[in-house]
Amino acid sequence: MSRLIVVSNRVPAPEPGTPPAGGLAVALSGAMKERGGIWFGWSGRTLPAGQDEPEAPELVESDGVTYGLLDLGERDLDDYYAGFSNRMLWPLFHYRMDLTEFTRVNLGGYYRVNRLFAKQLLPLIQPDDIIWVHDYHLIPLAAELRAAGLQNRIGFFLHIPFPPHDIFTVLPNHADIVRRLAAYDVVGFQTPPDVENFETYVRREGVGRRLPDGRFLVYGRAITVDDFPVGIETQVFATTAASANRHALVRRMRESLEGRKLLIGVDRLDYSKGIAQRIQAYETFLTLDEMWRGRCTYLQVTPKSRGEVPEYVAMEREVAELAGRVNGAHAELDWTPIRYVNRTVSRNTLAGLYRMAHVGLVTPLRDGMNLVAKEYVAAQDPEDPGVLLLSRFAGAACELEGALLTNPYDVDGTAGAIVRALEMPLDERQDRWRRMFERIRDRDVAWWRNNFLEALERPAPEATRPGKIAVVR
Structure with a gap:
């Protein structure tokens, strides 16, 4: 050999x-x-x-x-x-x-x-x-x-x-x-x-x-x-997610939600990831669908990258300001709409966060593949899986036909897709998840x-x- x-x-x-x-x-x-x-x-x-x-x-x-x-x-x-x-x-x-x-x-x-x-x-x-x-x-x-x-x-x-x-x-x-x-x-x-x-x-x-x-x-x-x-290493990641409740940080996160539904986005800080458009869509969702105020929380994990490139420095400031604006306009004393984390989170912790999230937000403006989409699917509980909200401009959209596809440039459309994902019935969630999981299991990293x-x-x-x-x- x-x-x-x-x-x-x-x-x-x-x-x-x-x-x-x-x-x-x-x-x-x-x-x-x-x-x-x-x-x-x-x-x-x-x-x-x-x-x-x-x-x-x-x-x-x-x-x-x-x-x-x-x-x-x-x-x-x-x-x-x-x-x-x-x-x-x-x-x-x-x-x-x-x-x-x-x-x-x-x-x-x-x-x-x-x-x-x-x-x-x-x-x-x-x-x-x-x-x-x-x-x-x-x-x-x-x-x-x-x-x-x-x-x-x-x-x-x-x-x-x-x-x-x-x-x-x-x-x-x-x-x-x-x-x-x-x-x-x-x-x-x-x-x-x-x-x-x-x-x-x-x-x-x-x-x-x-x-x-x-x-x-x-x-x-x-x-x-x-x-x-x-x-990805599908089976390994699924096993990691299933046992992630043992991690203290994952348990604390679940307790802090107090029964609210979790939406999660995990992206390196990059203009290709559509993070600003996603936050704007979430703000539109909160504005147009008042029944969800206080009933869901959006966690955005965004480690910094390429700090030597001026465009990335400007983007870091823009995203932080957007998250602050949404929280300032919609937060209540006992509820913060967006939790914005600007640092790296361990793989094991992420697996647990994916598993508890009712909606995975993967909405890049353009991406070669995007393995976060596959990790989110692998992490789900088969009995009660979440919904993957996926940009049609991610390479993963060619493979994950069970995802709820959205156009990240269409802020109103993405806001509507968030509502649909949160309200999707169990049998539809299970069917969509099963088709995606079989795909990423059969076509894993090996x-x-x-x-x-x-x-x-x-x-x-x-x-x-x-x-x-x-x-x-």
Whole structure:
């Protein structure tokens, strides 16, 4: 069995005796322990002042996995991470053209860091290793490795949406990004619409087509392009939620509700999550349906993120002000309409909060998948499940047909959907939940991982095996 080399922007630094943190770490840790391999990426540390490039990655062994930890300079982080990745690609791929900021300096940093990753990774690769690269930060990596002569099988998975042609072509270097995607053997997206967007792009730009065998010919290379929707550890999360009443914080939360119904939203602080629109919809719900005042509580858990990006700082202020306004207008002495928590809550505690929540509010303006939706479903009591209120613009909407779909831009419509969710009869709730649970049970994180790796390990026909390709600088 070939070793697996995983490459991601950030490496989950190993802590002996501590389970892996983060969805990607949970998804891949088992496969890496079974196969052996390397997890390679940024360490989270910065280089000393005056040092432009690390001499070599730090290699740390833990539970059969080697972690390759690469330090980056402040300039690289500014240009590659905070700059091109998160002020150009992230907003554009989430359909927010108004928030994109393109500079040649940031683009140069993006390519420069990908070249650095390739240079530092190459000495660690063995001839039969398979390489799995993750997310938008590292799209150019395979092309850099191919330019150095690497012929190993290399796969790429995009965790965020792939936008339609008319949005994607706002990116000044869109053609080069797709050319570099073509250096992979397998390109994975979250949903069928993402694959359709990619196919439309290559057809309209005249750079590729779908082959009779289902693969795509893009810039002269035959590659596999398909959807591989990310899952969760469904049974593990369900078991955790069922036993969560043992946690003191979960018990205190239940007692503090005093019989009121709980609505819950859990999102990283990001403009793609639709948190402001959700709070406005909840305020409209309270205004138009007075019978629910004092009978329900909305808990919004929103850890901070990307504090170095000005848009996120402004959003943090906007959301806090909105929550304060709603509470100021509607609160009573013994009832606070919104409980806004601006910090991380442990996974076990979240499982218990999901289970007691009558409505799960997952209403992003655009999302690649959104695993909170799947966690909420997994956490429910089969005898008395809650209702998932889900944005039709989340990738999860392609899978969770039992969810109550809503348009987060339609504040009044979302307010009405909240009423419907709170008043939904038990038999309908059970039917909707059962269909969703069966889906996420059968297509869990192991299913996702194994499907992608099976596609990646499938031998390429002789005529399409990669050779050394040119990289446009």
